[in-house]
Amino acid sequence: MKPPQWGYWCECWTKDLAEGWQPALLAAFDAYSAPQADRWVAVTLRTISPALDADASDEAWEWLYEGRIETRRALLRSEPCTVSVTHANTRITWTIRPVLFLPLMHRQGAELSACAETFETFKPHPAG
Template identity: 80%
Template sequence: MLKNEPQWGYWCECWTEDLAEGGAPELRASFDAHSAPQADRWVAVALRTISPALDADASDEAWEWLYEGRAETRRALLRMQPCTVSVTHASTRITWTIRPVVFLPLAHQQGIELPACAYDFKPRNIH
């Protein structure tokens, strides 16, 4: 039984990429924001938190977005456009992505028997 109707929101991710090694980007964190301010605040808090550890150029990139780019990001999000914020520290690129999405409500599972197909899933041990 659905608890709510689908709701617009934003799916936020933080990726890192080692530019020296040329490997694939790695997902570091994700967040479901329910408003544009909540989405850009997630990026802002992350940038403020890591900025003291960044090299001078990356710190400048971070603070430039915080002071100049954040307002444009918020306007784009309010127009339901995806946004990307990146800084490059040494050989690591850190990228935050924010995409508008529709969150689908899920059935409440407490005290409810799961459908039979739920028991067919067998997690694989990947080591």
């Protein structure tokens, strides 16, 4: 069995500020290095920046040019990081947290613990 591995859990959330809606998770990503984690945010910001309003685009490029190195340094110190931009009434927030990824046991060819037999296979509810 593989040993646990340190990495980063990355999420992208949005929140409508005008309507007061609860935040919605848009995407999640498992990164295995600080460069991979901050690159996920950087690629996303570069991709969406042309569609953002001027202020949000400026926020995005400010982080890309100035804030990204501080984010990388914080991640290398195992500190969680947040990057946010506000477009119109929508706040977009990326979070990156250091985590310990635990290996999963493959169900074939391995003896599972006794408690594994107590879990039932997922059965969807019938439509109706």
